[in-house]
Amino acid sequence: MNSSVEVKQPEIVVPAAGQTGLLVNGEWITPKKGRTLDVENPCRRTVITTIGASDAEDVDAAVAAATAAFPKWRRLASRSRGALLTELGNRITANVEEIARVLAAETGNALRTQSRPEVQSAAEVLRYYGGVVAEQKGETLPLGPGLFSYTTREPLGVVGAIIPWNSPVVLAAVKIGMALGTGNTLVLKPAEDAPLAVLKVAELAADLFPAGVFNVVTGTGIDAGAPLSKHANVAKVSFTGSLEVGQLVAHAVADRIGHATLELGGKSPCIVFPDAATPEHIDATVNGVIAAMRFARQGQSCTAGSRLYVHKDVFDTVMTRVVAKVNELRIGDALDERTDIGAIINAERYKEVRSFIAEAVEAGATTLTGSVPPAVEQADGFFPGPVIFTGIDNSWRVAREEVFGPVLVAIPFSTEQEVVQWANDTVYGLAAYVFTNDLTTAMRVTDQIDAGWLQVNRAGGQIPGMSYGGAKQSGIGAEYSIEGALESYTSRKSVTINV
Ligand code: NAD
Secondary structure, three states: OOOOOOOOOOOOOOOOHHHOOEEEOOEEEOOOOOOEEEEEEOOOOEEEEEEEOOOHHHHHHHHHHHHHHHHHHHHOOHHHHHHHHHHHHHHHHHOHHHHHHHHHHHHOOOHHHHHHHHHHHHHHHHHHHHHHHHHOOOOEEOOOOOEEEEEEEEEOOEEEEEOOOOOHHHHHHHHHHHHHHOOOEEEEEOOOOOOHHHHHHHHHHOOOOOOOOEEEOOOOHHHHHHHHHHOOOOOEEEEEOOHHHHHHHHHHHHOOOOEEEEEOOOOOEEEEOHHHHOOOOHHHHHHHHHHHOOHHHOOOOOOOOOEEEEEOOOHHHHHHHHHHHHHHOOEOOOOOOOOOEOOOOOHHHHHHHHHHHHHHHHOOOEEEEOOOOOOHHHOOOOOOOOEEEEOOOOOOHHHHOOOOOOEEEEEEEOOHHHHHHHHHOOOOOOEEEEEOOOHHHHHHHHHHOOOOEEEEOOOOOOOOOOOEOOOHHHEEOOEOOHHHHHHHHEEEEEEEEEO
């Protein structure tokens, strides 16, 4: 045999035919009405594969399976539930490459910069919850002589989890870890644009949890997400997605006095003080600004620091460096290891991003880099490429609304008071970034900004263990931490005994 013959690996291995349907009660089934949806590669504009499209009837079956599995699952010792989460994390680690390639193909998120790190992070999240869920402790209370009172943390029941397409594997891991770890059962609905990598994770989980504990229904928001959020037997909905859909979910849950966690959008400020632009610090600051904007995920991140406020004294210096560095980023096919930035998820979102860019150009914004991308009809893949605007103020639509694309607005500021006021002048309050090497400035400014997660001289992703959640209209509840899991996925039961 000629050992020099190269065996070409398949580019991606999509979930097996039987596994592109629904996982209900431990079985892979097809939707009752037999309907399907195509999943596309946004870098190539080709169909990857076809998945089952569930509706209310299928959601009913999944919720029934989760309801039946709940009594036994909740009684399992929490450390035993944790061991299964750890095992799922380990299985993901053993299959990182295969899952990451599927993820890159369906989301358009570059393999090297985004998809592979996301899958690694999902495994870490599951191992984190695997370890800490044994901390599902209650309290004892000194209610006075003759009374002994204690609390326990009780799971809520069936959790319906609805996730978006921008980082589906790690968000699935967060929901699985929090819901199952605390003794709830789960019906997970991935986004219609990016369900395949989540189905890969479901393949790994299918024989791990008892039947009915973990179920997956694929389908559209209207046909599968809405019935799940409205279902009378779903005790809690954990939703990550847009503000608009979050409002619909909140209404649906309120109608039955259910529980909800909402992780919604953002328009996060990124503030650069002059002392972060000295020769010693400027490189780190510029890298931080670019990382905060999540350019490597085409800006499709809820925590994107998409409003950049730079002190007027260092504005030109900082922006020259930011633009030069952004222009070095390589845009291309998400499966190519050399690619830094992939594609926008679909034609509709691409059109929307394009309209934000065109509107700002039309209104006279100064373009520091980028241009209006070609119309959908002319685009081979959905690559707008990074755009940086200046010459605008906080009142412009591009500075107020979540573009969810690689569009950064840069505005000079004069005083700390002014920039804090601008930073807070938004309905959102998800994240914020502050670059300064003066500790008192950092503490004063972070204290005044209304956001769920503030980072100083850092712009990385969430780390398991930290509580993460939005302020204002960016959401309700916290995820990623054990406190978040206990607060959001359990209720306290008090027992008071006459002794
Ligand atoms: P989206 O709200 O359109 O969809 C999210 C999910 O909701 C999908 O699974 C979709 O099928 C489902 N859905 C749609 N309509 C529904 C309905 N009527 N009822 C129930 N479910 C429905 O969001 P998207 O475009 O997929 O994702 C982008 C948004 O997600 C951005 O706003 C982003 O900021 C936000 N996001 C937030 C976080 C966070 O942690 N705060 C993380 C990632 C993304």
